[in-house]
Structures are given as structure tokens and as C-alpha cells.
Amino acid sequence: MARLNLLEETRYEKLPVSVYADQKAASLAVAARIAALIRGKQALGQQTVLGLATGVTPIGVYAELIRLHKEEGLSFKDVITFNLDEYYPMKPDAAQSYVTFMNENLFDHIDIDKNLVHIPDGTLEQEDVAAFCLDYERQLSELGGLDLQLLGIGRTGHIGFNEPGSAPNSGTRLVTLDDLTRRDASRDFGGKQNVPTKAITMGVGTIFKAREIILMAWSAKKASIIRKAVEGEISGDVPATFLQLSDHVEFVLDEGAASGLTRFDTPWLVKDCVWDNNLKKKAVIWLSCAVGKPILKLTEEDYNNHGMAQLAVEQGPVYDINIDIFNQIQHTITGWPGGKPGADDSQRPERAEPARKRSIVFSPHPDDDVISMGGTFIRLVDQGHDVHVAYQTSGNTAVWDDDVLRYVEFAIDFKESVGEDASELKKLYGEMRHFIENKLPNQIDTQEIRNVKGFIRKTEAIAGARFAGVPDSNIHFQALPFYETGKTKKNAVGEEDILLTMELLRKVKPHQVFAAGDFADPNGTHIVCFNVILAALQRLKETEDWVQDCWMWLYRGAWHEFATHEIEMAVPLSPAEVLRKRDAIFKHQSQKDRPVFPGDDAREFWVRAEDRNRETAVNYDKLGMAEYAAMEAFVRYHY
Incomplete structure (x- = not known):
């Protein structure tokens, strides 16, 4: 029964999603999976091939991997890594380079063989980039592909630097960065004008070949794009939606990043709810906007046709619900943000006294x-x-x-x-x-x-x-x-x-x-x-x-x-x-x-x-x- 209920709750979601209380808990879980993979392969005498991501999102994962290495003996001596991308052009010792990022956040703190580390080369002449990309793909193929690929997601929906318009079968290549991506990176570069316009990135097709794919996202800032990636139609406009075609992908989110998914944002559409006042208020306002009517004009039919029949039955009649929520919202309005002196403040946001605050x-x-x-x-x-x-x-x-x-x-x-x-x-x-x-x-x-x-x-x-x-x-x-x-x-x-x-x-x-x-x-x-x-x-x-x-x-x-x-x-x-x-x-x-x-x-x-x-x-x-x-x-x- 619990399994059926979960399937009902997640019926809008087109790929597996795991939600954790916060990004620390999620990062620890992902790091534990990577550690188990490495140890399992080591027990078989095999190398582990990891696809790694940069940016703020994986930092907690890398910090935990470092801890596991230093405190619990996790060895990376037989781990081979391929990074998703690098800005182009970019010198490896630049503060903004992904070589610098990976060294500072992982490689300099573990026992990995730097000869087994692969990061796209941002110093190449442009005429040499295509050959480099082909060789990057060749090395991956000779190793049998990636055992696990870590991903973040940009607000354009990009994975790696596969921006809107990328093909689902694309390989490693030179790409032009979306303006929003460059704006998001502007703080690291001291202004958008300093952000490179291009990057070398693994393609969507390359990512797809990984035996496991974990996409991570933290905070409500990512909620909107996560909803599109998980519940939206597959589209080149949001490259992350291509992951819906994979049988080996999982999205790992904190509560903020998951907050836009239907089961969290409008749960009455997918399950019976415990109707506390906050949820009731949110639902009635949502219904008013959905049908384009003021709250006091909402009908029982509106409730029934928009997933809110349970609320109507449990707390109706609906007009009483409408009046209750209308009054609550009206009582938030005040021209006296410091409280109105001498007034009855029982229905006001702020206290009347002291009169001069x-x-x-x-x-x-x-x-x-x-x-x-x-x-x-x-x-x-x-x-x-x-x-x-x-x-x-x-x-x-x-x-x-x-x-x-x-x-x-x-x-x-x-x-x-x-x-x-x-x-x-x-x-x-x-x-x-x-x-x-x-x-x-x-x-x-x-x-x-x-x-x-x-x-x-x-x-x-x-x-x-x-x-x-x-x-x-x-x-x-x-x-x-x-x-x-x-x-x-x-x-x-x-x-x-x-x-x-x-x-x-x-x-x-x-x-x-x-x-x-x-x-x-x-x-x-x-x-x-x-x-x-x-x-x-x-x-x-x-x-x-x-x-x-x-x-x-x-x-x-x-x-x-x-x-x-x-x-x-x-x-x-x-x-x-x-x-x-x-x-x-x-x-x-x-x-x-x-x-x-x-x-x-x-x-x-x-x-x-x-x-x-x-x-x-x-x-x-x-x-x-x-x-x-x-x-x-x-x-x-x-x-």
C-alpha cells in the first residue's frame, strides 16, 4: 500500500527522485554511494571510472570523500576521473579554472594518481579542440565508459555545458555558453564581461553512456528548473529533460530544490492532505488564481474539479472556507507597520503598544x-x-x-x-x-x-x-x-x-x-x-x-x-x-x-x-x- 501511495504522489515525476532534509544529508548519501562503488570495484581488482562535476553543488560530496579518505582509509589510487567541462580559453592555474577547482576541493587532499585525472584542456588552439574532444571520447570508450557520472544543473537546464539546443546524442565538443550561464558565473570572474563565451563539455550522449547518473541540486533557487527537468516534456530547450530517457539516472535533491515538484508544491493534486491552516490558505489562493475568480466567488464545483474535494468535505461548506481565508488575507493588510496606537490589535499584524516603538x-x-x-x-x-x-x-x-x-x-x-x-x-x-x-x-x-x-x-x-x-x-x-x-x-x-x-x-x-x-x-x-x-x-x-x-x-x-x-x-x-x-x-x-x-x-x-x-x-x-x-x-x- 505504501508503494502504491508513493507512486500516486510521484505520478507527475518522469524519473526517480530522492529528497533529503538538506544538502549536507544529501551530499553525505551521494558520497557514501561513491565510496561503496570504489570499494566494491577494488574488491574485484578493478578500477573505478568517475565522471565529476564542478560548481558549488558537489563541494559537500567532495568534502565527505576527503573525510572518508583521511579518517576511514578510502583510497583513490585506482580511480580514474573525467571532468564534465572546462571554460575555453582557460589557463589551468587561473582561479576560475576547473583544474584549480578540482585540485582545491578534492584532488590535492586524496591519494589519486594525477595521471589518471582528465579535465578538458582550455589552453588548446581552437583548431586542435576537435581532435582533443575525439580523443577524450576514445579514452572513455577504451575504459568501458563511466561507472558513475555526477551532475549539477544550471538554471538554463544545462548539464555540463550542454546548453539549450544541445542534441541528445551529442559528444564532447566546443560550445557557446548561454547568456544566463555567463551571468551566473559573473561573480567568479568579476563581471560578465570577463566570463569566457565558450567551453569544452562532454555531450549529452557521452553522459548517457554512464552506468549510473546522479544529478544533484540544492536550494529553492533550483526549484523551477528541477520541476521542468523532472515533470516537463522532453525538449532541447531544457537539456536536463533528456535524462528522462535514461534508465540509470536519479535526481538527489534537498527540500528547497524539490519544493516546486507537484507533490510538494500542490500536494492536493496527488494525495489526501492533512489540511492545516497554512496548506488550506495556500490551496485556496492557488485555486483562486487557477480559475481566475476572487476567493469569495469560488464554488464547490471549483474545489471538486481542482483536486480539493477532500478539503470541501472535511471543512466545508466551501463558502465558509472562502470567508475564513478571505478574512485571514485581509487582516494582513495594514497601513500601520509599527502597530496602530489605541486600536484593537487582535486581528492586526503588529501590536498596538507601545505606541512609539x-x-x-x-x-x-x-x-x-x-x-x-x-x-x-x-x-x-x-x-x-x-x-x-x-x-x-x-x-x-x-x-x-x-x-x-x-x-x-x-x-x-x-x-x-x-x-x-x-x-x-x-x-x-x-x-x-x-x-x-x-x-x-x-x-x-x-x-x-x-x-x-x-x-x-x-x-x-x-x-x-x-x-x-x-x-x-x-x-x-x-x-x-x-x-x-x-x-x-x-x-x-x-x-x-x-x-x-x-x-x-x-x-x-x-x-x-x-x-x-x-x-x-x-x-x-x-x-x-x-x-x-x-x-x-x-x-x-x-x-x-x-x-x-x-x-x-x-x-x-x-x-x-x-x-x-x-x-x-x-x-x-x-x-x-x-x-x-x-x-x-x-x-x-x-x-x-x-x-x-x-x-x-x-x-x-x-x-x-x-x-x-x-x-x-x-x-x-x-x-x-x-x-x-x-x-x-x-x-x-x-x-
Whole structure:
């Protein structure tokens, strides 16, 4: 019976999928399978032929393999490896090369024979690439093919560098990279302009010959493409769908990456559900969108025809369900994000008392505050609350080099205009200019250049906060140490980061903390900054009474928005308030037009913010709520 139930739940899935609680558990499971394969082959006196992948996804697997080697005697002496791909052109000792990646993350820490390691050669002359690719295929064939191939998946659906348009029988070859793939790699190269346009990759046909194929994916950022790969039609537009044709493939996912699959996203379509309030709310909103009706117009027929008959039977009549969910959503709307003084707050997102709250807005980068919650930020100030803002990092990696020269040129001119000696500054300017003109892709800036970039972002943040009405005394620059360690590779969060945050929280003793919950941030800074705040609050909670009355609200907006069913506080903005928010964002001049790290969204940040705020309001309107120009959305986090 359990087997039948599982088959019913997974009936939309066209290949085997294993889901783990998190990427660590999944990585350990994959590493254990690889270790068992190696040991099994060793017992038979045979070599193991592995196909290996690069990128963030397999790092945990490689770390566990290293541990197994060092602590449990797993030997790689008779393991032969073939890597999926390499950028072209690419020198093997470059920081971005996959030779460097494999050495740093696996090969330098195990007893593998480097003569048995094969990685596509990014230094070849282009006329020699075709012959190299044929030889790569020949070596694989002579060894009897791959015993196991590890794969990740790109957001274009590529496997290896087999981009959309790749043929299912393709072999190892030189390919042109998709623009989205290059944008995703831009942070490693210090900008998309430095990312190679081509790569050498094993083909889909080559991958198919492996006796086992494991595709791994972590986090909700991969959920959309995983759903297409697992449940979608086979198409060259999504090369990973070709894996549906293999009898030897398994997708290994964490809960985030699996969250878009039907059995997790809309489980009522494939099984009977335990209808708690969150699932009921999500389902009713989904149904309203699916049939294009406001919630209060949904009928029993709508429920029955869309997999929700069980809910109608168990908790109906459906009109009562509709009214319940309508009221819950309506109660999330408030023009008083700090609470409405003297009002009945039993149905409001925030407490009425104290009437004047101390609020602190934590901004991971110096512009997240106004981009993601600028309207609410301004309203909190306008409504008389004691509002603080804390900029957690300097944001100095996200400033163009030519802006540095422009500002230093300004400083030189200013010094000379007031009769001061600018010779030392001119000398420093010359050194900066020389460095910038000769800088390698993603090379860490000199300390002086980093300082200037930090000053630029700091002054912009002050201008934005002042525009919102925050006094200078309430503007805090934390410059958390973890961020100041490199352009893209940062140190792990340290004790100093947490202690600095605890010190600020003790000073303010806030009733409200607003923190970035936009963990899709491709730079990875938001989740790190959130974890610092969380650790600080959890420690303070053990010893300080005020923390018991401190509520934490998460905001999004720069990269993604909360789903409608997740929203617990929706702050409507008038057309005039939308313009005030835009003006606050415009104070961040270095981030206007084309920011250094735009992610995969070509829109400017102010446009993204306005579009998302408008979409939230439209979504509420379609559900039958009042019509607003825009809305900022928040979710309360219980720590």
C-alpha cells in the first residue's frame, strides 16, 4: 500500500527522485554511494571510472570523500576521473579554472594518481579542440565508459555545458555558453564581461553512456528548473529533460530544490492532505488564481474539479472556507507597520503598544533597506517611531572602478580649490589608476580602492536614510568583518560579527527588527547577514528580558518576493509613496543604471522593486481585496 501511495504522489515525476532534509544529508548519501562503488570495484581488482562535476553543488560530496579518505582509509589510487567541462580559453592555474577547482576541493587532499585525472584542456588552439574532444571520447570508450557520472544543473537546464539546443546524442565538443550561464558565473570572474563565451563539455550522449547518473541540486533557487527537468516534456530547450530517457539516472535533491515538484508544491493534486491552516490558505489562493475568480466567488464545483474535494468535505461548506481565508488575507493588510496606537490589535499584524516603538532595519548591503522596504521605512518614521537603520556590510565590492577614479579626482580638485596640497593624493591616484588598468578578473582591490568604494556606498546610504527621515544618530555602519575578506570569497561568520550585532541590539533594545529574508540573493550575503542577526538575538534572549518583546519581520524585494500565501503583513503604498520610495533608492547613484552584480534580472533595482510591489498589490486585488498602487510584504520570523 505504501508503494502504491508513493507512486500516486510521484505520478507527475518522469524519473526517480530522492529528497533529503538538506544538502549536507544529501551530499553525505551521494558520497557514501561513491565510496561503496570504489570499494566494491577494488574488491574485484578493478578500477573505478568517475565522471565529476564542478560548481558549488558537489563541494559537500567532495568534502565527505576527503573525510572518508583521511579518517576511514578510502583510497583513490585506482580511480580514474573525467571532468564534465572546462571554460575555453582557460589557463589551468587561473582561479576560475576547473583544474584549480578540482585540485582545491578534492584532488590535492586524496591519494589519486594525477595521471589518471582528465579535465578538458582550455589552453588548446581552437583548431586542435576537435581532435582533443575525439580523443577524450576514445579514452572513455577504451575504459568501458563511466561507472558513475555526477551532475549539477544550471538554471538554463544545462548539464555540463550542454546548453539549450544541445542534441541528445551529442559528444564532447566546443560550445557557446548561454547568456544566463555567463551571468551566473559573473561573480567568479568579476563581471560578465570577463566570463569566457565558450567551453569544452562532454555531450549529452557521452553522459548517457554512464552506468549510473546522479544529478544533484540544492536550494529553492533550483526549484523551477528541477520541476521542468523532472515533470516537463522532453525538449532541447531544457537539456536536463533528456535524462528522462535514461534508465540509470536519479535526481538527489534537498527540500528547497524539490519544493516546486507537484507533490510538494500542490500536494492536493496527488494525495489526501492533512489540511492545516497554512496548506488550506495556500490551496485556496492557488485555486483562486487557477480559475481566475476572487476567493469569495469560488464554488464547490471549483474545489471538486481542482483536486480539493477532500478539503470541501472535511471543512466545508466551501463558502465558509472562502470567508475564513478571505478574512485571514485581509487582516494582513495594514497601513500601520509599527502597530496602530489605541486600536484593537487582535486581528492586526503588529501590536498596538507601545505606541512609539524602537525599530531597527538591518540592511545587508547599503541599499537593501530602501529597495526592499523603502515605503514601510518612510512610513515608520512618519508615524513617529524611533527608527534605526544598520548597514551590515560596506558593499564595497559592488562599485565600478571608474567611479573610484571619478571620486578621487573630485577630492583632488576640492583640495586644490581650497589651497591645500594634493600631491600625496595625486600620487595615490596614480597608483590606483595603474592598478585598475592592469587588474586581473576578480582580483581583490587594494585597500585604498576598497576604502573609496566603501565611502561611496556609505555616503549614498546616509543620503537615503536621511531622505527617509532618520536622524544621523540612528544610522549605523557595522562593516561586519566577514565581508571585508575578498571580492567574492568571504570568510565564514565569526564571533566578532555576532558580538558587534549584539552590541548594537543592546544599545537600541528594539521592539521590531526588520531583516532581509531574500535568500535568493545570488551574492549569498543576505543569508549570512540574517544568520548573524539570528545568532545575536538568540544569545541575547537567554539573558535580556527586552528580547522577549522583540518581533522579527523579514522583507524581500531586491531579488524575489514572498508568495501571497506566506505574507503576514502587507503594507499598502499610495502612488505618492511609491515615488518617495523611488527617490530614496535614487540616492544610491553607484547602483543606478547597471549595477556590478545585477544577477539574472536586467531591470534596474528601482524598477524591480516597483514591479514587485505592484505585482503584490495586483495579486491581492485579484483575490478580492481592496485595490492599491503597490504593497510591501513581510513575514514574521519566530526565533
